[in-house]
Amino acid sequence: MNIVILDAKTLANTSLSPLQKLGQVTVYSNTPPTQVISRCQHADIIITNKVILNASTIACLPNLKLICVAATGTNNIDLNAAKANNISVQNVAGYSTPSVVQLTFTLLGNLMGNVHRYNNDCKQGLWQKSDMFCRLDHPITEINAKQFVIVGYGALGKAVANVAHAFGAHVVIAERRHSKKTRAGRTDFDQALRQADIISVHCPLTEHTKNLFDESVLSLLKPSAVLINTARGGIVNEQALVDALNNKQLAGAGIDVLSQEPADANNPLLHYCGENLLVTPHIAWASKESITRLVQQIADNIQKFIKSSTTNKVV
Structure with missing residues (x-):
């Protein structure tokens, strides 16, 4: 051959x-x-x-x-x-399931623990100048006991759910948006988003999921919520996400995929300057x-x- x-x-x-x-x-x-x-x-x-x-x-x-x-x-x-x-x-x-799960929680842990910000503080010499043994300048929150909403419950969604359970989170499986029937074990999409502390996206990009997370959906989230997308870029409307971050409609986001890859230099996510957004170059699959x-x-x-x-x- x-x-x-x-x-x-x-x-x-x-x-x-x-x-x-x-x-x-x-x-x-x-x-x-x-x-x-x-x-x-x-x-x-x-x-x-x-x-x-x-x-x-x-x-x-x-x-x-x-x-x-x-x-x-x-x-x-x-x-x-x-x-x-x-x-x-x-x-x-x-x-790639173990690899995707790992990056999902790496992004989530960094955002909820502000690890990236504390790391920068150490590099800038701020810990060395501290008047006590540690620094507590940035909030640290736990995954434990949080409402962990999964959008897309295939093999990846199930694997993420298993790890979320291990962290002690309350896992909520979102039904497809606009579905006429809510399946057993699932929660209406809008209802799930309203209660979410963490949202992890694992659905495919289809005509039904393109721009699924638009301005209207992002407006459902609590200001303390964190969004992670390691699925496909087109599922999250990038300008709407930047607007939501700027308006403090959610606490943070971890994004591994963009609507155009390689990234377009004009992508609004790459111009956002806040420290509550982490962007990685489509590496979730690549251990x-x-x-x-x-x-x-x-x-x-x-x-x-x-x-x-x-x-x-x-x-």
Whole structure:
């Protein structure tokens, strides 16, 4: 099998040995749109994380049999074109759950404990000048006994809920907004948001969740609430979030994903100067262990494909 990896840079120098056992592997750090066809002309299998494979590109790749997406989302692949050309598409799932959970609570712990602010104080020599053994300049609050609202209760939401329970939080599962029926074990969306001390977002980005956290939803929150989004950037309206932070409608936010990535220089979140916002560059999924699992899962997908079996099949 001739295997081409189009954007290996997203794999952070992780060993590709599980893939190299399966065929001839050609590796490109990244691939601009103009070079996709030439680089994949003889490929039986393409591995891509974010490089786009549209209908016109797929039509020019006669040997292509399988597209492996090195992620869960497949929005960079024209699935209809792949199906029409009898090309299988497989993704990976579940590989990043421990990593995402870890960053969720890292952001949350920093915000609720003001760790980043205390760290800066130490670097600036303020602790050294203290008239007592510690500094208590910034408020510290606990996760314990807080109303911990989870929006999106798939594998990630469930894993976050388990850790929240371990911290002693009261976990509340929000129902989909505007749902006509509230399922057992869930709470009406607006009601959940009104009581929330912590909101952690883990739903997919769809037409129903785009700009879900807009001005009207953010206005439901208590001024003491903290919002964490490690899901998709488009779920939280960025200007509305900045306005809410400026107006003290919520206590803080931790954001790992933006509506446009790489970040647009004009993104309002990057121009917000308050210390109650933490922004990280889409790293929740990217622990070394997570990427190792991702590579192994791609290898498993390919191996089963070669044996005419299927796993994680999208098309």
